[in-house]
Ligand SMILES: Nc1ncnc2c1ncn2[C@@H]1O[C@H](COP(=O)(O)OP(=O)(O)OP(=O)(O)O)[C@@H](O)[C@H]1O
C-alpha cells in the first residue's frame with residue numbers, strides 16, 4: 281500500500297538559508313503525525329514542499345521526491361506535470377484562515393473543494409442538490425451547519441478553521457496537512473479545532489500531519505511526533521518520549537518557546553469515535 285506521504289531527501293534553500301535539509305519522511309495511510317519545532321525550524325516549508333506549493337532544490341535523481349498515495353507531487357526540483365492528480369488527495373489547513381470572507385460558509389466549502397467550479401457559479405447559488413447536501417453534511421460534521429448561510433468573515437477564527445476542515449472533507453482528501461491551525465486561536469477554540477481534526481482523521485481514515493508550536497498539544501493529540509530543528513528532522517518517534525528535559529536536549533534554550541506555562545493544561549482529546557453524520 282502506498283504511503284499517504286513520502287518525502288525522499290528533500291531540501292529547500294533560500295539564499296544561504298537551508299530552510300529544509302535532506303528530510304526523508306513517510307506518513308502511512310490514516311496515520312496522525314505532529315510536526316514540532318521552534319520558529320524558523322522549517323515546519324511551514326516542509327508542509328509547502330509536501331503539497332507542491334513550493335519546489336525543492338534540484339539535486340541528483342531520486343532526491344527531492346515527494347509522493348502522496350504513490351502519485352508524484354515533485355522530484356528533483358520539478359513539479360509533476362499533472363500535480364493536480366496528487367493534490368486532489370491533499371487537503372490544506374493554514375494558520376491564517378484561507379477563506380473568502382465575503383462568500384458564504386457553504387460557498388467556501390463548495391468552491392474551495394470543487395476546483396472545477398468557478399466562483400461566480402457558486403456566488404449565484406448554482407450548485408446542484410448533491411453538492412449542497414455533501415457540503416452541508418460536512419459542515420454538520422464539524423459542528424457549524426447552523427452557520428452555513430453566513431458570510432465566512434462573520435465566523436470566529438475557530439469556526440473558520442472548521443470550515444477549512446469541512447472543505448477538505450468535501451474535497452475527499454485522504455491526507456490533511458495543517459500548518460499551525462491553532463496558532464491564532466484561544467485555548468477553547470484551539471481544543472475544538474484539534475478535536476475536529478483528530479475526529480475527522482479517525483472517522484474517515486484520513487492521514488493527518490499538523491505542525492504545532494505548542495508541544496503540549498502535540499503530545500496530547502498524537503502518538504507520533506516529528507521534531508525539526510534548523511531544517512532537519514532531529515527526532516521521529518513516540519510522543520511519550522517527549523518531555524521538557526528531552527526538548528531542552530533537542531533545542532537548548534529555544535525549547536522554552538515550545539513549552540507552555542505549567543498552569544495551562546491541555547484538555548484531553550476525544551476518546552470515542554464520533555456519532556456524527558459522515559460524508560460518503
Ligand atoms: N520565502 C522565503 N524566503 C526566504 N526565506 C524563507 C522563506 N520561507 C521561509 N524562509 C526561511 O526558512 C526558514 C524556515 O522557515 P519556516 O517558515 O519553514 O519555519 P517554521 O518552522 O514554519 O517557523 P514558524 O514556527 O515561525 O512558523 C526560516 O529561517 C525562514 O526565515
Ligand SMILES: [Mg+2]
Nearest residue numbers: 323324325460
Ligand atoms: Mg511556520
